[in-house]
Amino acid sequence: MFTILNGDNPFQRKIPYILLTNGGGVAEHDRCKKLSTQLGIPINPQQYCQAHTILKKFSNEYSDKNVLVMGGKLDAVRQVAQGYGYHKAYTTLDVLVWNPSVWPFHTLSDAEKATTQAVDFSKTPISAIFVYHDPRNWALDIQVACDVIQSEGIIGGPYVPLDKQKKPVDLIFCNPDLIWKADFDRPRIGQGGFKVAFQAVFKALTGAEYPHVQYGKPSTETYRYASEVLQGWIHTLYGPGNDAPHLYMVGDNPESDIAGANAAKWSSILVNTGVYDPTQGSPTHLPTHYAEDVEVAVKWAIEQHLCTQPNVKSVTTQFM
Amino acid sequence: MFTILNGDNPFQRKIPYILLTNGGGVAEHDRCKKLSTQLGIPINPQQYCQAHTILKKFSNEYSDKNVLVMGGKLDAVRQVAQGYGYHKAYTTLDVLVWNPSVWPFHTLSDAEKATTQAVDFSKTPISAIFVYHDPRNWALDIQVACDVIQSEGIIGGPYVPLDKQKKPVDLIFCNPDLIWKADFDRPRIGQGGFKVAFQAVFKALTGAEYPHVQYGKPSTETYRYASEVLQGWIHTLYGPGNDAPHLYMVGDNPESDIAGANAAKWSSILVNTGVYDPTQGSPTHLPTHYAEDVEVAVKWAIEQHLCTQPNVKSVTTQFM
Incomplete structure (x- = not known):
């Protein structure tokens, strides 16, 4: 398919593409290195957009603000955040090292301790919470998020009613998927499940859910960002001066891939090899086109596009 | 106060009492041993009622059924359950050892592995889930609870719609407290928070919350059970033939201690030394009487009772 x-197509044209995924938890560079080996073709980090890649966009705004980053193994997402230019990114394990009584039901392992930074959170107002990936300790992360939000950023500080807060804490989730397909027979609960759990507990404590920003497929922000990434890649490949490309999304998940592509006015192609099962009836979101698998989808998009608009550079965006 | x-009171009468708490996670015997040392007076396990002590009542029903027990450190609550006569009690760590892909975001530590039992859960239908104490890994426990409930007990088995299930899995929570007073400046999220998180995720997956049983203060079942425990203790102390005692509850938490006592038609005394703060206005549930602290409360109850009903054996039930 990549060839x-x-x-290697009847038009002998190279078709710029990117990979767009709701996964994450490691730096794009590292993930692409692994992917390139697995797929046997080079995947450039400029072609790769995971759930939290969009946070690069806001690195100026947060570069010197204290932020909490949640999810992933140990401090892996702190390293991702630092790579994006977030210089004061802290983890909930840092919070626990600072004051173990914040969450008395977890004792840090040596491996966890080794990843922590010494921070006095009583003097470190947190501006934002970014959920990069699935939190490993839901209870700790929900507790700390509730602490930070209720006290305007100072963990353990006096609570300030939400309608009286001068600088409410920003809350950003990167992947809305309630479930995802893992190795187990039945789908597993995803980061969307963590969000549901957090909001329910926060509501039980305060009476209301907390306003938040949601990135990842099918959010429009993520599709807009992906189209910028793709144009950047075209620019890298061919230099400036190219028209806005026509975009195709190939995906297996009607709720995220197809819904998002349709909303962003991309063409959408639904394949049968993943979440979508044609024997279970119509998909919840109708694609522009159906295809057996990704290869058939890509072939169809190329023919469709180059036969009808032979002079326009065409682009396929590919799901992960 | 215990003297x-x-x-050591003007009536020179011994007043039978029990301790009633929403805490737990260890066997009554062990907890009382520690308490006796801390308080400097012997506390008999027959006088001690924690959130999950009521589960002793149902040990015949579940003695040979497969049940999951959640909460507490490692397999401590399995040991509590076995002490109650639940012979086939399993933990979610057992589930993870059986099949690590059930929850791919947690790798068992050696200490965790050492507490596990080898069970083939594909052939072990679970009849009930008992949440004894605060789960240490919310995500794992919510995932496994959703797996068990949706598939009528077989983890990884086909889902059966709830209205078509022949033997729905019983779900029992032992402590409803949303928050509790720990060492940290602000109250911490309790087992009630775990229940809220579970039900929200379950609803997101299935469209409805799951019917469950709730024990612990202020549930009426727990107050009824506590009065049985107290009568048993009176029986132990004085032999058979005593009238039903008049019951006093001394507690610091209007929502649990006072609400439950009032609903059970016990006399209730609210003290100022814990959750309830008289400077914050009226309590959410009004007690029979207010007292500065537990000692004042106990003195008042004794005087009140023995002066008005000198021939009736009087009893104070004491919060923890």
Whole structure:
């Protein structure tokens, strides 16, 4: 399929593409290195957009603000955040090292301790909470998020009613998926489940859910960002001066891939090899086109596009 | 205060009492041993009622059924359950050892592994889930609870719609407290928070919350059980033939201690030394009487009772 995109097609044209995923938890560079080996073709980090890649956009705004980053193994997402230019990114394990009584039901392991930074959170107002990936300790992360939000950023500080807060804490989730397909027979609860759990507990404590920003497929922000990434990649490949590309999304998940592509006015192609099962009836969101698998989808998009608009550079965006 | 109950009062009467708490996670025997040392007076396990002590009542029903027990450190609550006569009690760590892909975001530590039992859960239908104490891994426990309930007990088995299930899995929580007073400046999220999180995720997955049983203060079942425990203790102390005692509840928490006592038609005394703060206005549930602290409360109850009903054996039930 990648060889087709790389020019092995009847039009002998290279089709710029990116990979767009709701996964994450490691730096794009590291993930692409692994992917390139697995797929046997080079995948450039400029072609790769995971759930939290969009946070690069806001690195100026948060570069010197104290933020909490949640999810992933140990402090892996802190390293991702630092790579994006968030210089004061802290983890809930840092919070626990500072004051173990914040969450008395977890004792830090040596491996966890080794990743922590010494921070006095009583003097470190947190501006934002970014949920990069699935939190490993839901209870700790929900507790700390509730602490930070209720006290305007100072963990353990006096509570300030939400309607009286001068600088409410920003809360950003990167992947809305309630479930995802893992190795187990039945789908597993995803980061969307963590969000549901957090909001329910926060509501029980305060009476209301907390306003938040949601990125990841199918959010429009993520599709808009992905189209910028793709144009950047075209620019890298061919230099400036290219028209806005026509975009195709190939995906297996009607609720995220197809819904998002349709809302962003991309063409959408639904395949049968993942979440969507054609024997279970119509998908919840109708695609522009159906295809057996990704290869068939890519072939269809190329023919469709280059036969009807032979002079326009065409682009396929590919799901992960 | 305990010396007053033990006879050092103007009436020179021993007043039978029990301790009633929403805490738990260890066997009554062990907890009482520690308490006796801390308080400097012997506390008999027959006088001690924690959130999950009521589960002793149902040990015949579940003695040979497969049940999951959640909460507490490692397999401590399995040991409590076995002490109650639940012979086939399993933990979510057992589930993870059986199949690590059930929850891919947690790798068992050696200490955790050492507490596990080898069970083939694909052939072990679970009849009930008992949440004894605050789960240490919310995500794992919510995932496994959703798996068990949706598939009529077989983890990884096909889902059966709830209205078509022949033997729905019983779900029992032992402590409803949303928050509790720990060492940290602000109250911490309790087992009630775990229940809220579970039900929200379950609803997101299935469209409805799951019917469950709730024990612990202020549930009427727990107050009824506590009065049985107290009568048993009176029986132990004085032999058979005593009338039903008049019951006093001394507590600091209007929502649990006072609400439950009032609903059970016990006399209730609210003290100022814990959750309830008289400077914050009226309590959410009005007690029979207010007192500065537990000692004052106990003295008042003794005087009140023995002066008005000198021939009736009087009893104070004491919060923890």
